[in-house]
Every structure is written in C-alpha cells, then in structure tokens.
Amino acid sequence: MFEKILIANRGEIACRVIRTAKKLGIATVAVYSDADANAQHVKLADEAIYIGQSPATQSYLQADRIIQAAIDTGSQAIHPGYGFLSENDQFALACQQHNICFIGPPVDAILAMGLKATSKALMEKAGVPLTPGYHGTNQDAEFLKQQADEIGYPVLIKASAGGGGKGMSLVERSEDFLHALASCKREAKSSFGNDDVLIERYVIQPRHIEVQVFGDMHGNYVHLFERDCSVQRRHQKVLEEAPAPQMPSDKLDAMRQAAIDAARAVDYVGAGTVEFIVEQDGTAYFMEMNTRLQVEHPVTEMITGEDLVEWQLRVADGEPLPKLQHELQIHGHALEARIYAEEPEKGFLPAIGKIDYLRYPTQNQYVRVDSGIVEGDEITTFYDPMIAKLIVWGKNREAALIQMQHALSQFHVDGLGNNIAFLEKIVRCDSFKQAKLDTNLIQREEQFLFSPAHIKPELVVATAFIEFLSKLDNNHSSQKQLWQAQPLWRLNVAYQHSIKLNYLNQNIQIKFVAAEQGFNAEFNDQTFHISGELIDQHSASIQINATQQRLAFNRSSQGITLFHTGQSYKFDYIRQDFNQADSQAEQGHLKAPMPGVVTQLLVGANHTVKKDDILMTLEAMKMEYTIRAPKDGVIVDAYFQVGDQVKVGDELVEFQAAEEEVA
CATH class of the missing domain: 2.40.50.100 (RNA polymerase II/Efflux pump adaptor protein, barrel-sandwich hybrid domain)
Structure with a gap:
C-alpha cells in the first residue's frame, strides 16, 4: 500500500480522502490556494503545499505545480478527487511520466469517455442504447441548428467535454437555438477549455439514474448498484438516493449490465459512474461516463457498507477488487442532500460571505455529514458554494425520509443564504415522498417549494422573548431567568419592556408585561403568556401558552435568527435610519x-x-x-x-x- 499520497483537490472531498488515508496508515499531502490557506483540508493533512492564487486556473488547475508538489514531498500517488483535474487525461499522463500513480482510470479510458461525442460513438459500437441526437465533429452554428431542427424540439445542447450541469441548455423553439448555443459554448470554453457541443432529443419527464462501477487491473468488474439523481436545479443535482426507487427489476438489471459493458469496453480501472437518462417506463439511454468518484458516492457507501475511497486506493495499488459481484448486497435506503450557500428564491444565486454560525446534526450510524467547512469560513466566488453533504440511512425509503427531515431540522447555518429550508420542503413534497421522480420535479412543484415561509405568531413572540432574555443576560450573566434579574414592579406598576424587530421588511413591536410566573406578551391583538430561560448562547427553553419547547437561535450584530423544523427565520434589528431610504x-x-x-x-x-x-x-x-x-x-x-x-x-x-x- 502507498506510504504517502497527495490530494489534488480541496474542500469536503479532500477531507474525505484524508479520512480514509489515515485509517489505512497513509500519510497525506494537501495543496492549497490563497483562499484556502486556513481551510480544513490543509489542517487535516500531514503536510500542505501552497500552489497559487485563489482562482482555480492559478492553483488547482495548475497540473505542473501539483506534480512538482508530489515530487517534492515524496508522494507516491495523487488522488484527484472530483472536478478540477480529476478527468484531465493530460494530467493523468503527466503523473504516469513522472512515475506517480494517478488514482483513477488509465489515460486511454479517460480519453475515450472524456468527450461525450466520442464516448457516445464508442457506446453505440458496444451496443449501449443512446438517445437520438448529433454527436459529430461539425461545430458550425447553422449546421447544428439544422441538426436540432431535424431531431425535433425540445433538444438539449451539451458541452462535449462537460459535466456537472455546466455548458448545458434546454431549447424548446428553433428561434432560440442560436442564442442558447452561443451561451453554452461560452460556458463550455470557460469551464472545460473546449467549446464543442452535441445535440440530443430531450426526453420528456426523464429520470437521471447512474450506476457505480469498479474495475481492477486483473480484469474484474462489478457494479455497486445505482443512484437516482433526478432532483436537480439548473441541471445540477440537489438530492440523490440509492437504490433507485420504483424501477422495474428487469430494467435495473439491464442498466447495471450496460454499465459493466461500458466499463469493460474501455478496459476501465478504478471508480467510474455510468449515467443514464431514463424514461418513465424504465427505458434507459446512455448519457455519459464520469471517470472519477462522484460527489454523491456516500449514498452507495451507506447501502453497501463499503468505503469507495479505500477501494480506489487498493485498486490503484494493484490489488484485486475487495469484493466480487455476488458478495455485494443492498442494505436499506440512503439519501444525500447537498447543502449549498445559495438563495433558491432568487434563482439559486450563490450566496457569498462569511458563515457566522454553523451547527451540524448529530452524527451516528444513520446520519453522516461530509464537509470541509467550519464556522467562520468564507464562501467565495472562486469555488463551488457547497457547505456540506448530509447523508442519511434508513431500513427503507420511508425511514430514510424521516431521518433526512429530522437531520435537516438540526442543520443550522446563519450569516448567508442557504438551501436548507428548500431541501426540507422537497423531502416533504408529495411527489418526492411518493417517488414520482424526474428532472423537472422542482419546476413542477415550484408553487409549494417556493412559497414564502409563514411564521406562527407564537414563534415571533418566542423570538422576541429570546432577544429580551439575551439582552438581560448580558447585564445579569449570573441569572438566566428574567423575572429573577429585575424588580418586576416599580411604584406598584408592572414591569414592562418592548422589543422591536423587523421581519420580511415589516416592523414588529412586542410588549412584555410582567405577570404571574412570567410575562404576558402583546402581539397582533393577541396576548400570550410566556416564560423561559436561556440554556446557552444558541438555545433556549421557552414555555408559551402552556406549550414547552426548546428553540435554537443565533444572534449577530445584524439581528437574531430562529431555527425551527428545518426553517430559519431571520429578524433584523431596527436601526434609526431603517426604512428611510427612498424606494x-x-x-x-x-x-x-x-x-x-x-x-x-x-x-x-x-x-x-x-x-x-x-x-x-x-x-x-x-x-x-x-x-x-x-x-x-x-x-x-x-x-x-x-x-x-x-x-x-x-x-x-x-x-x-x-x-x-x-x-
């Protein structure tokens, strides 16, 4: 086994590889840019080498610097993670030329599967079913438009060298084709350095299902079953699960075998994923093969009990596959939710800034969090805005859904926008619960998924009371209970105090009046009886109208955020100049x-x-x-x-x- 490896990546996947390497007694080397000087993967690794400025083009895509770092540290192998150089055949070749093991497939396999057009031609020859389309070399805009017109709309334009939803556009009308093509080509050139595209007929209500495959240097091939990745926004995955629910067994068998055939056709070694577009009746068409470990690999690990990074390391070191096909079984059901710093209500725009507060759900055999982010870290424009991956397991899909809903309710982020509440709504929506899955689920359910979060008056009052307690606690740190901290009656007048907050651009004022065993709170022409205490800086025990509950919150210089059942409700402090700007x-x-x-x-x-x-x-x-x-x-x-x-x-x-x- 290797003694030392370098991880040519950052964030959660670098941390993930380091974790398995440590388990196997392998020393690790991290690489980092200016933006990542204090990142978790740098702190977890045994060594760390600076490779350049923050933009990926000046650091994580600098193959020469990464290989030199491996040479300088005596690393025997490089794990590329996903993204960046993970599917770059020239990088894999350079590793080979410097006698450094590339923990991934052979160069020829990357070349064969790296371009969608080439891989489709190869799969067509191998008998793997394809969607109707054009995947040739003629890239003239008018010619491509003619091809699209002949295929029939709607069509998908895809970057031939693409992946991750980048360089992809759905075109529903002939007159929109040329503009969409130009946009796809710009994005493809920026992301992959190659603006070639292919055209495919768009499958109506398609499912996106992928099969995890592994090959070794001894001619052995296995699949580790499949993952359904149909829930997507902007052609990028949001929620993944394994195994794929409500699929005919014969269709699954055919898909799994097609994936093995695809791997065997290119003498594949290591971890790979064969992706299929699947019609509602289960008919599958080859889409592409990703010649690397996928972001969503943890759901496969959860249902098989296997460590896929360990498999990668052992296979790259020349060992046979740890298990053969008959030794692999599905146990239960797993779901993964990608926690992003983004604003779903604003078209999923990335949210940039500092994470002021971050609390992960309790982790155990049912709940796992993969992340490279901690409280205080910055989400920048330089890299993907993923905060973490939340993975849960249950004995069946229903149990896994319950686990996911509970885990999301415990996942608290403050300081910048995030998609936790949006994910919680997906898990609760009928289409997802009933496994009525396709890549249009989010658009189909947008009325439910994007409806504004309504907050109950009780929670507004509770939030204001927590703010009241917090202010008082700052002045009377030894006494948490409010009625113990101040004289409640002065000159025979009940003590009272008002809290002013702003929620969704509406000013709110709640008056608390001392009463027997607590306070009466007046809000929206209602009176609530409330009492309670702060447990710590981020939780409080509150009783309101005889209902006791523990509430999580975060206070900052800007306001107070209440976390409740997967939702976060942000209340701003009212400044003197608030609302005076001329709209x-x-x-x-x-x-x-x-x-x-x-x-x-x-x-x-x-x-x-x-x-x-x-x-x-x-x-x-x-x-x-x-x-x-x-x-x-x-x-x-x-x-x-x-x-x-x-x-x-x-x-x-x-x-x-x-x-x-x-x-």
Missing part, C-alpha cells in the same frame, strides 16, 4: 445580484428594449446568469464592459421604462 431611487437601476464577470453586453445608451430582452450576462462560479429588461423601455446607460468584474449591488444598467416621461 423610488431604486427604480430604473438594475444592480448585480451577485459578484461576477461581465461576459456579454448587448445594449448601450439609447437602446430601445422590450420586456425580458437580454441586456447582459454575468458569469459566477462557471455559471452564466442573464440580466433582462424588467419591462419595455430605453437604456439610459450601461456602466460596465465585457470582462469587467462586478460586486453585489453594483449598478449595471440605468433603465427608463416606456411609460416614464423623460425629464
């Missing part, structure tokens, strides 16, 4: 919803535009975001050019609506 000043000024780079500018001063016309595009975290006209009107001015970096809130375009009179 009219915001009209006509289109501002950047997130930091990024301007990749396209389609308008200038005095341009006349129609509602929803595209004005410009921004790129952040390798994803493109479109800025559109809010209504018919005229562009007064555009303040940035292509290539400019913008910050959140920067004014991009000054816009005058058609009905407005020119001054």
Whole structure:
C-alpha cells in the first residue's frame, strides 16, 4: 500500500480522502490556494503545499505545480478527487511520466469517455442504447441548428467535454437555438477549455439514474448498484438516493449490465459512474461516463457498507477488487442532500460571505455529514458554494425520509443564504415522498417549494422573548431567568419592556408585561403568556401558552435568527435610519445580484428594449446568469464592459421604462 499520497483537490472531498488515508496508515499531502490557506483540508493533512492564487486556473488547475508538489514531498500517488483535474487525461499522463500513480482510470479510458461525442460513438459500437441526437465533429452554428431542427424540439445542447450541469441548455423553439448555443459554448470554453457541443432529443419527464462501477487491473468488474439523481436545479443535482426507487427489476438489471459493458469496453480501472437518462417506463439511454468518484458516492457507501475511497486506493495499488459481484448486497435506503450557500428564491444565486454560525446534526450510524467547512469560513466566488453533504440511512425509503427531515431540522447555518429550508420542503413534497421522480420535479412543484415561509405568531413572540432574555443576560450573566434579574414592579406598576424587530421588511413591536410566573406578551391583538430561560448562547427553553419547547437561535450584530423544523427565520434589528431610504431611487437601476464577470453586453445608451430582452450576462462560479429588461423601455446607460468584474449591488444598467416621461 502507498506510504504517502497527495490530494489534488480541496474542500469536503479532500477531507474525505484524508479520512480514509489515515485509517489505512497513509500519510497525506494537501495543496492549497490563497483562499484556502486556513481551510480544513490543509489542517487535516500531514503536510500542505501552497500552489497559487485563489482562482482555480492559478492553483488547482495548475497540473505542473501539483506534480512538482508530489515530487517534492515524496508522494507516491495523487488522488484527484472530483472536478478540477480529476478527468484531465493530460494530467493523468503527466503523473504516469513522472512515475506517480494517478488514482483513477488509465489515460486511454479517460480519453475515450472524456468527450461525450466520442464516448457516445464508442457506446453505440458496444451496443449501449443512446438517445437520438448529433454527436459529430461539425461545430458550425447553422449546421447544428439544422441538426436540432431535424431531431425535433425540445433538444438539449451539451458541452462535449462537460459535466456537472455546466455548458448545458434546454431549447424548446428553433428561434432560440442560436442564442442558447452561443451561451453554452461560452460556458463550455470557460469551464472545460473546449467549446464543442452535441445535440440530443430531450426526453420528456426523464429520470437521471447512474450506476457505480469498479474495475481492477486483473480484469474484474462489478457494479455497486445505482443512484437516482433526478432532483436537480439548473441541471445540477440537489438530492440523490440509492437504490433507485420504483424501477422495474428487469430494467435495473439491464442498466447495471450496460454499465459493466461500458466499463469493460474501455478496459476501465478504478471508480467510474455510468449515467443514464431514463424514461418513465424504465427505458434507459446512455448519457455519459464520469471517470472519477462522484460527489454523491456516500449514498452507495451507506447501502453497501463499503468505503469507495479505500477501494480506489487498493485498486490503484494493484490489488484485486475487495469484493466480487455476488458478495455485494443492498442494505436499506440512503439519501444525500447537498447543502449549498445559495438563495433558491432568487434563482439559486450563490450566496457569498462569511458563515457566522454553523451547527451540524448529530452524527451516528444513520446520519453522516461530509464537509470541509467550519464556522467562520468564507464562501467565495472562486469555488463551488457547497457547505456540506448530509447523508442519511434508513431500513427503507420511508425511514430514510424521516431521518433526512429530522437531520435537516438540526442543520443550522446563519450569516448567508442557504438551501436548507428548500431541501426540507422537497423531502416533504408529495411527489418526492411518493417517488414520482424526474428532472423537472422542482419546476413542477415550484408553487409549494417556493412559497414564502409563514411564521406562527407564537414563534415571533418566542423570538422576541429570546432577544429580551439575551439582552438581560448580558447585564445579569449570573441569572438566566428574567423575572429573577429585575424588580418586576416599580411604584406598584408592572414591569414592562418592548422589543422591536423587523421581519420580511415589516416592523414588529412586542410588549412584555410582567405577570404571574412570567410575562404576558402583546402581539397582533393577541396576548400570550410566556416564560423561559436561556440554556446557552444558541438555545433556549421557552414555555408559551402552556406549550414547552426548546428553540435554537443565533444572534449577530445584524439581528437574531430562529431555527425551527428545518426553517430559519431571520429578524433584523431596527436601526434609526431603517426604512428611510427612498424606494423610488431604486427604480430604473438594475444592480448585480451577485459578484461576477461581465461576459456579454448587448445594449448601450439609447437602446430601445422590450420586456425580458437580454441586456447582459454575468458569469459566477462557471455559471452564466442573464440580466433582462424588467419591462419595455430605453437604456439610459450601461456602466460596465465585457470582462469587467462586478460586486453585489453594483449598478449595471440605468433603465427608463416606456411609460416614464423623460425629464
């Protein structure tokens, strides 16, 4: 077995590999950029080597620097993780040339499966079913449009070198094709350095199911069953599960065998994932093969009891597969939720900033958290905004769903937007509970999933009371119970105090009046009897109208956040200048919803535009975001050019609506 390996990655996957390496007694070397100087993977590794500035192109994609780091530290092998250089054939070849083991498949297998067009041709030859489409070399825009017209709409445009939902676009009308093609090519070039695309017929209500395969150097191949990854936003996975629910057994058998055939066709070694687009009747079409470990591999580990990173290390060291097919069995059901710093209600825009407060659910044999983030860390524009992966297991799918719902309710993040409440809604929605799965589930259930979170009056009062307790506790730290901390009657008048907060841009005032065994709280023409105490800085025991409950919260300089049943309710402190800004000043000024780079500018001063016309595009975290006209009107001015970096809130375009009179 290897004595020392270098992990050419960051974040949770680097931490994940380090954990297994330590279990096997293997020393580890981390690499890091400026942004990751204090990251968890750097602290967990035995050694850490600086490889460059924060942008991935200047650090984690610098193959020469990573290989030199391996040489300098005496590392015998490099584990690429996922993303970055994990599917880069030139990097794998360079490792080979420097006598460093690449913990992944052979170079030829990466080459064969690395380009979607090439892999589809290979799979077609091997008899693996494909969706109708064009995967040739002619990349002329008009030719590709002609192919799409012949295939019939809707079609998917996909980056040939792509993955992770990047460089992909659904086109429903012929007249939209060329614009979508240009956008896909820009994103593909930025993400993968290759702007070739392929065109496929879009399968209506498709499921996205993938099969985990493994091969060794001795000609052995196994599958470790499948994962359903149908729940997606922007073509990126949100929730994954194993095994795939409600699939005919004969269709599953055929899919698993097709995955083995695909691996065998390229003499595959190591961990790989064969992805299929699946019709509602279970008919599967080959989509692509990912020649690396997948983000969602933990659900496979949970149902098989196998450590897939350990398998990777043993196979790369020349050992045979730890188990053969007849020795592998499914035990129970597992779900994985990806916890992202993003704002679902704003089109899943990434949320950038510092994590002020972070509490993971209790981990045990049923609940697992994979993360490279701790409280106080920054989510930046340089890398994927994932905070953690939450993985749960149950004896069946129903039990796993209950575990997931409970674990999400214990997962608390404050300081920046996140998708925990959104995930909790998915787990509760009927379509997901009944396993009516397809890649359009989020759009289909958007009314339920994106409905605003309504907070009960009792919780508003409880939050204000916690704020009251916290303020008093700062002055009377030795006495937690409020009625012990102050004289409650002065000159025969009951002690009273008001708390003012702002929730969803509405000012709230709650008056607490001392009463027998607590306080009466007046809110929304209702009176609540409340008592309780702080347990610690982030939890309180509150009794309101005879109902006792323990509530979790976080206080910051900006306000107080209450965590309750998977939801987080943020209350802001009211400043003296609150709500004095002239809302009219915001009209006509289109501002950047997130930091990024301007990749396209389609308008200038005095341009006349129609509602929803595209004005410009921004790129952040390798994803493109479109800025559109809010209504018919005229562009007064555009303040940035292509290539400019913008910050959140920067004014991009000054816009005058058609009905407005020119001054």
